[in-house]
Each structure stands twice: as C-alpha cells, then as structure tokens.
Amino acid sequence: MTQGKTGRNGRQKDAGGGRVELEKSRMQERREKHYAAQENRLKVDFITDRGQYHAAHWDSDLEIIYLLNGNAAILLDGAQVQLVQGEFIVIDAGRIFELQCKESFMQIRVRVDKEFLSARAGDLSRENSGQGEMEIMNRRYSCQRDTLKAEQLEHFLEICELFKSMVPLYISEPAGFRLKTESIVLEILYLLVRHFSEEVRETAIPEVTQDLNRIREILAYIEDHYQEPISLMDISSEFGLSREYFSRLFHKSIGMTFTDHLTRVRIAHFYHDLTTTDAPVMKLLEENGLTNYKHFRKNFKELYGYSPRDLRKVLY
Amino acid sequence: MTQGKTGRNGRQKDAGGGRVELEKSRMQERREKHYAAQENRLKVDFITDRGQYHAAHWDSDLEIIYLLNGNAAILLDGAQVQLVQGEFIVIDAGRIFELQCKESFMQIRVRVDKEFLSARAGDLSRENSGQGEMEIMNRRYSCQRDTLKAEQLEHFLEICELFKSMVPLYISEPAGFRLKTESIVLEILYLLVRHFSEEVRETAIPEVTQDLNRIREILAYIEDHYQEPISLMDISSEFGLSREYFSRLFHKSIGMTFTDHLTRVRIAHFYHDLTTTDAPVMKLLEENGLTNYKHFRKNFKELYGYSPRDLRKVLY
Incomplete structure (x- = not known):
C-alpha cells in the first residue's frame, strides 16, 4: 500500500494558481x-x-x-x-x-x-x-x-x-x-x-490482520476516489465483499457507517478549499463530490459549528 | 591539519597479534x-x-x-x-x-x-x-x-x-x-x-590565531614522532622558530616545557602498552622513545601513583 495518510484535511493538496496568497494568510492565522x-x-x-x-x-x-x-x-x-x-x-x-x-x-x-x-x-x-x-x-x-x-x-x-x-x-x-x-x-x-x-x-492472527489491512486499503481507496460518486455497492464489490459484510466490518472498525465517513472525508476536503480559496461554495461542493446538500449541511454544522457561508464571514 | 586528536592514551593504536585478548579483558576492567x-x-x-x-x-x-x-x-x-x-x-x-x-x-x-x-x-x-x-x-x-x-x-x-x-x-x-x-x-x-x-x-587577530595554529601543529607533530628522538633544536627549526621563541610559546600555551610534554606523551603511550600487553617493560620503554630512565620513573609515578612493575601487579 502506498498511501498511508488519508483525510488530513487534504493539506497535501495543491491550492493552485491565484489561491496561493489566500493559503498563505490562512496558514498564518493557524x-x-x-x-x-x-x-x-x-x-x-x-x-x-x-x-x-x-x-x-x-x-x-x-x-x-x-x-x-x-x-x-x-x-x-x-x-x-x-x-x-x-x-x-x-x-x-x-x-x-x-x-x-x-x-x-x-x-x-x-x-x-x-x-x-x-x-x-x-x-x-x-x-x-x-x-x-x-x-x-x-x-x-x-x-x-x-x-x-x-x-x-x-x-x-x-x-x-x-x-x-x-x-x-x-x-x-x-x-x-x-x-x-x-x-x-x-x-x-x-x-x-x-x-x-x-x-x-x-x-499474527490471520483474520484480525486481514480485516485491518482491508480497512486500511478501503480508507486509502476512499481518499483517492472521494470526488467521484461511490456507492456502497461499488466499493464492497471493489473489495470482493458482500454489502452486508462490508457494512458490518466498516462500522465495527471506524465507528460510523461508510456513507457518513465518505461524507466527512468530502467535507474535510471541502473545508480546506473553503478556507484557503475564494471559489464559490456551490462549485466547491461539486468538486468535492457533495451532492446531497441537506445531508451535507447538517454534517458540516455538526463538525465546524457554522454554515459554510457563516464560516467564511467569521474567518475573513 | 589532518590530525586533531593527540595523546589520547594512544587508544587508537593497534595492540596487534596475541595481545588482543589482554586488551579485551583490560577494557572490561575500565x-x-x-x-x-x-x-x-x-x-x-x-x-x-x-x-x-x-x-x-x-x-x-x-x-x-x-x-x-x-x-x-x-x-x-x-x-x-x-x-x-x-x-x-x-x-x-x-x-x-x-x-x-x-x-x-x-x-x-x-x-x-x-x-x-x-x-x-x-x-x-x-x-x-x-x-x-x-x-x-x-x-x-x-x-x-x-x-x-x-x-x-x-x-x-x-x-x-x-x-x-x-x-x-x-x-x-x-x-x-x-x-x-x-x-x-x-x-x-x-x-x-x-x-x-x-x-x-x-x-580574527592574526598573531593569536597564528600562535594557536602553530601550537596545534606542534602537538600533532609530537604525536607523530614521539617514538623518535626529538631535540628542542630539531623541533624549533622544523617550525622555523628560534629555540627561545619556541620554548616561550610552548610554555605559555601548554603550561609546561616542551621536554616535559614530550616525556608525558611518551609515558601515556607506554602506559597504554603496559596495561594492554605483556611485553617486557624495557622493550616498551625503548619502543616509546623513553631513554632517560630516571626522568621517566619520577614522571610515571607522579602520573599514575605506581612504578610500572607495581602497576602491572595491581592490575592483574
């Protein structure tokens, strides 16, 4: 496995082009x-x-x-x-x-x-x-x-x-x-x-090790593909598991459903872009694979305490 | 200058041949x-x-x-x-x-x-x-x-x-x-x-730096040649200095005369050989350039508290 670190608020991402200045001032804030x-x-x-x-x-x-x-x-x-x-x-x-x-x-x-x-x-x-x-x-x-x-x-x-x-x-x-x-x-x-x-x-107990390695690979897979649509069906068959087994394994290991985790990974990347660029909110939602707006809104406020627009006002 | 470290009891010296065993046990003692x-x-x-x-x-x-x-x-x-x-x-x-x-x-x-x-x-x-x-x-x-x-x-x-x-x-x-x-x-x-x-x-004050560098070179020279006879005349002309200037510079920098320092360097190497090999004392004196036996004896006892033969008895 090559990608060990995932979901670190996407800090490794290239802010790109004219966004560098904002990135800089934001980093100083941090x-x-x-x-x-x-x-x-x-x-x-x-x-x-x-x-x-x-x-x-x-x-x-x-x-x-x-x-x-x-x-x-x-x-x-x-x-x-x-x-x-x-x-x-x-x-x-x-x-x-x-x-x-x-x-x-x-x-x-x-x-x-x-x-x-x-x-x-x-x-x-x-x-x-x-x-x-x-x-x-x-x-x-x-x-x-x-x-x-x-x-x-x-x-x-x-x-x-x-x-x-x-x-x-x-x-x-x-x-x-x-x-x-x-x-x-x-x-x-x-x-x-x-x-x-x-x-x-x-x-090494074979099953435990195997499960853990699977979960690590699944997390890496999500981190690589979060911008695309990923259904539970897609990802479980990607790893050759039944939907039921995949769901149970995921929840046991991560403490939340696959869908909630995926949303949170997307939100973390969205948050990074939101606070380091001045691109429109709708565009950033799209770029980060966030299509269920209602689900997103609830989760975002839960994680950061503000709506995206309010957060930008608070920060700048 | 290549040789920065001199007179460290000659520890870098190769004990050679059948002396390795003794060297080992002596090192454990230390x-x-x-x-x-x-x-x-x-x-x-x-x-x-x-x-x-x-x-x-x-x-x-x-x-x-x-x-x-x-x-x-x-x-x-x-x-x-x-x-x-x-x-x-x-x-x-x-x-x-x-x-x-x-x-x-x-x-x-x-x-x-x-x-x-x-x-x-x-x-x-x-x-x-x-x-x-x-x-x-x-x-x-x-x-x-x-x-x-x-x-x-x-x-x-x-x-x-x-x-x-x-x-x-x-x-x-x-x-x-x-x-x-x-x-x-x-x-x-x-x-x-x-x-x-x-x-x-x-x-940098030129004279001070020059003196210090000279002394360092002189110490390295002594460390390289202590097994040979070195007279005050030899060494001062080696460094292009008058005997009087050389003596004054040496005593000011090292706190003792050139002859005393030379004897002590030889004794330090002699001590190393004495305690790490079983070669006869007379042979070791000769190998380490110690020809003035009376001068040596006084200095050795002053440095280590024993005569060479007594020291060996104490150690083994």
Whole structure:
C-alpha cells in the first residue's frame, strides 16, 4: 500500500494558481510552528486554529496529541474519546482515528517514526517463519485518561506537565529552545516506553490482520476516489465483499457507517478549499463530490459549528 | 591539519597479534560504556578506571567532563584546574587541555559536534571577507567552578544534578534508557547555550590565531614522532622558530616545557602498552622513545601513583 495518510484535511493538496496568497494568510492565522529533529523522524507541531476535522485515517508514525486549550473529540478504533484541555492521548502507529475540534484550540502534536522509537527503546524484532507463522516482537503504546491504571496516573500527569513546559519555549523561542524542545520530547517518549507500552509477542492472527489491512486499503481507496460518486455497492464489490459484510466490518472498525465517513472525508476536503480559496461554495461542493446538500449541511454544522457561508464571514 | 586528536592514551593504536585478548579483558576492567546519538554527533562515555592520563591535546568537539568519583587535574590553556567529585567542566572545541586522574574514578564524558550544537543553538555564522578581514559569529562556551558568576551558580548545580541522574540509567539500563540519556544531555546543552555561552563576533587577530595554529601543529607533530628522538633544536627549526621563541610559546600555551610534554606523551603511550600487553617493560620503554630512565620513573609515578612493575601487579 502506498498511501498511508488519508483525510488530513487534504493539506497535501495543491491550492493552485491565484489561491496561493489566500493559503498563505490562512496558514498564518493557524499559527502553526513545525519543528523536525532526528533526521525528520521526530516531528513537533504547535497548532492554533478555530476548528479542525480529520476524517478517519491512520498513520505509520506514533502520534501524541496534547491539548492546551479547547476540546477534541476522537474516535479511536471506533470508540469515542473526549480530550479536554491539559491532557494528551497517544495514538499508536496503524490505529485508525478521527479527530475533531469544534472550537478554537491550541494543540501540540508529536509524531515519531516507530522504527526510530523501537531502536531507542532497545527492542529486538524477531521474525521466525516456521509453518507459515510469523512471530514479531512489537512494542505497543497505549495512553489515554479513561483507561489509566492507578499506578500510571503519576506518570500521565508528569507527561502533561512536560507538554505544558513546551509552551513558553514555543512562544518566546529563547536561544537553544530547539535543544530543550527535543529534550522534553525524548523524556516524554522515555516515560511512554517505561509506563505506557508493552512488548507483545505477536503471533499474527490471520483474520484480525486481514480485516485491518482491508480497512486500511478501503480508507486509502476512499481518499483517492472521494470526488467521484461511490456507492456502497461499488466499493464492497471493489473489495470482493458482500454489502452486508462490508457494512458490518466498516462500522465495527471506524465507528460510523461508510456513507457518513465518505461524507466527512468530502467535507474535510471541502473545508480546506473553503478556507484557503475564494471559489464559490456551490462549485466547491461539486468538486468535492457533495451532492446531497441537506445531508451535507447538517454534517458540516455538526463538525465546524457554522454554515459554510457563516464560516467564511467569521474567518475573513 | 589532518590530525586533531593527540595523546589520547594512544587508544587508537593497534595492540596487534596475541595481545588482543589482554586488551579485551583490560577494557572490561575500565568498564567503559559508549553511547552515540544524533548520527554520531553526540557521544556519551561512562568511564570507570584506576587512573588516567591524557597529554595536552585539543579536539574539534566540545567536551564536558563530569566526575562522579575521584579527582582530576586539568591544565586548560596552560592554567591549572582541580576537578572534584560531583562537578563538571566544559572544554570548548579547539582549547588545549591535559587531563590527569591519579586514583580510581568514575567519569561521564560528553562530546558534541560544534556544528550540530550551533545549528540547534540557532546561531548564524557570517563570513564577511572585506579587506582581507574575516568576521565570524561564533558561540564560545565556558563553564568551570572557579570562574562562575553568582547568577550562574544555580544553573551549574542544575547541570551537576542532571549528570548525577544519568548514573542509575547507566547502571540499571531500564527500557528506553537511551531516550532518557539523550534527553538529559540535550537539556544540559540547552542550559550551556543559555547560561554559559556567548556569541562572539570574531574579527580574527592574526598573531593569536597564528600562535594557536602553530601550537596545534606542534602537538600533532609530537604525536607523530614521539617514538623518535626529538631535540628542542630539531623541533624549533622544523617550525622555523628560534629555540627561545619556541620554548616561550610552548610554555605559555601548554603550561609546561616542551621536554616535559614530550616525556608525558611518551609515558601515556607506554602506559597504554603496559596495561594492554605483556611485553617486557624495557622493550616498551625503548619502543616509546623513553631513554632517560630516571626522568621517566619520577614522571610515571607522579602520573599514575605506581612504578610500572607495581602497576602491572595491581592490575592483574
């Protein structure tokens, strides 16, 4: 599979032509600061924005999202998590998640290459291929408030404090702040390794692995074709599954129906175009495959809190 | 100049042939642990040994030496500094220093590529070559107990604590200790940038630069030729200087006479061979250019606290 990242508000899209200027001023509004270290295997983003929506997707990096201000609703492997200010969540590589911030927020996002982390965690990966079975030693990370064990709480709070201490560095940028930022991130990773990870001897269970790979391929397919009409019939036969099986698999894995997900992917791309270009709303709806206007309107307001036209007024 | 590092107890020397086994066991005795990060631009060594002597040399890395146990006598640009347990000293790239630990000690040495550090300190280097003058923005680091300013003390102690916190990591190596070690080192570097460095607009003073370069070349020459007889006459004419000028320059820069330095370089190499091979003492003296036995004996005992034969008995 070549496309691992989908639905990231379509940021990789080319704004094209005369839209570049607007894109620029909009990015300044978002006040993003990006900092990469360790040959780009460690990335830190400081993001301030009025709202954010990432449709269900997965990433080959491990991701940590810390919320300094605002709220975030996260669907992680189909289960709902509410993130409140001052806390963080760890999303391990390969997990499927949807992220939504309705209001103004400030976020720190850390992304780490999983191999970089394994090497520094001292993990040894073994693959014994005997009788068609593969044994892989893998370190799984999991850290969110609602599933903390009692003995983890102190370390959870310690990491919250470490994130908090990154904020003044980001604002005032004292000499050497890059060293301190990287130092803090490495300490957070150390605490995750020690208190929020476990080494798993994965004797791959064929069905589970197959389902997960299917879902990842389905998400990638949607991301590639969202501008075209895609019916449930089309996509289930594309993957050689019955409509019923496809629907059940999709809902179980993503936490919503295929149609709702597709609409949200389209809306996320529509939102990107809406806020970075001055093209007419109707044209953007069409371009992004949004034909059911009523369904769209309800979903858009739910995700961003405004109608498209009102949102543009608020932003400019 | 190709040879920047001289007199490091000749560790790079090939022990050769049947001596490999002894070398190995001796290295275990030294209990060195080496940890490299950031594509080898950051190196951390944990060293435990019964004694150590590095003849005057310089390095293109910035070096931090922290002493957990024991004492160390350091000659830094010709001035004497005593390092006691629990403290550290920063030796900036290019500074000439001699290091001596007479007794058992435990040390943490951090070496950092100066360019790596500059990039992360946010330094911009400018070279304006107008009228043959070169202006270089350089960040100079200086941190040792005897020259601390009042406002630096708290940060000095903070760094001492950070070093101390590395010791249990080194001993027990918990999962992810590499992440924590690197995190601590980056934080130390951050504190050095903020509190123990200054940006210097260096309009190079020709004489000073010339003298320094000469001394570096002289040290490299000695390191290359110490096994041969080198008289003061030979070496001063080799560098096109009068004997008087050469002697004055050498003593001012290194803090001892040329003859004493030469003897110490030879002794450092002799010590390495003595402790890593089982060759007869007389043979090793000859190989390392040590012909004045009386002078040697006095110096050796001063540096290592034992006669050569007693030292071998103590070690094996």
